Amino acid sequence: DSGVTQTPKHLITATGQRVTLRCSPRSGDLSVYWYQQSLDQGLQFLIQYYNGEERAKGNILERFSAQQFPDLHSELNLSSLELGDSALYFCASSVDFGPTYEQYFGPGTRLTVT
Amino acid sequence: GENVEQHPSTLSVQEGDSAVIKCTYSDSASNYFPWYKQELGKGPQLIIDIRSNVGEKKDQRIAVTLNKTAKHFSLHITETQPEDSAVYFCAASRNAGNMLTFGGGTRLMVKP
Numbered sequence: 001d002s003g004v005t006q007t008p009k010h011l012i013t014a015t016g017q018r019v020t021l022r023c024s025p026r027s028g029d030l031s032v033y034w035y036q037q038s039l040d041q042g043l044q045f046l047i048q049y050y051n052g053e054e055r056a057k058g059n060i061l062e063r064f065s066a067q068q069f070p071d072l073h074s075e076l077n078l079s080s081l082e083l084g085d086s087a088l089y090f091c092a093s094s095v096d097f098g099p100t101y102e103q104y105f106g107p108g109t110r111l112t113v114t
Numbered sequence: 115g116e117n118v119e120q121h122p123s124t125l126s127v128q129e130g131d132s133a134v135i136k137c138t139y140s141d142s143a144s145n146y147f148p149w150y151k152q153e154l155g156k157g158p159q160l161i162i163d164i165r166s167n168v169g170e171k172k173d174q175r176i177a178v179t180l181n182k183t184a185k186h187f188s189l190h191i192t193e194t195q196p197e198d199s200a201v202y203f204c205a206a207s208r209n210a211g212n213m214l215t216f217g218g219g220t221r222l223m224v225k226p
Contacts, residue, residue: 002157031211043158043203043216056213090157097211102148105157 004106018079023091038087116141120217137204144206
């Protein structure tokens with residue numbers, strides 16, 4: 001168990017809908033990362049937050065957004081969902097964003113868009 | 115941006131044999147190379163990592179080697195056991211706390 005928690009574990013929704021995925025980092029970790037894992041694209045970085053501020057952005061669609069709250073939990077919002085958004089979404093956390101701070105992954109949320 | 119290639123995509127070995135997975139990266143500024151193990155239905159688990167200031171790191175049956183000149187790094191698992199069966203991912207980044215770029219994964223199957 002990495003100490004990173006994600007809810008819900010599974011989510012099934014219809015095209016056009018909006019969902020929110022939640023992540024709680026390990027105790028003491030200030031940095032949160034979101035990754036998407038799909039069969040055709042593999043594991044891809046979406047976005048990173050550090051202590052409430054956005055720090056880095058990867059291949060995140062404009063329909064997706066995220067935020068990190070004062071208690072350091074993070075939410076990933078996915079809107080106008082398409083079939084191709086079906087994937088596993090992982091949250092990872094680290095103490096900081098420097099050269100020595102490893103990333104630890106949560107169990108993921110499996111999103112199915114029908 | 116960074117591009118990480120991983121080979122092979124599948125690897126089948128007999129229990130007790132060694133397994134080697136290789137990765138190449140494109141960004142010469144990358145200096146942190148972790149390896150993750152992902153079991154079915156679980157998130158990636160960090161198993162070992164190496165930074166660019168060392169050429170090799172070992173942890174029990176697992177070792178990682180890095181060749182910065184050739185821009186490739188490898189995972190070596192010795193005395194494989196059935197519980198080593200999983201998908202393994204290599205990754206690269208400029209720092210441990212920066213975004214990771216992952217390879218495509220290797221499905222390792224250890225036959226008893």
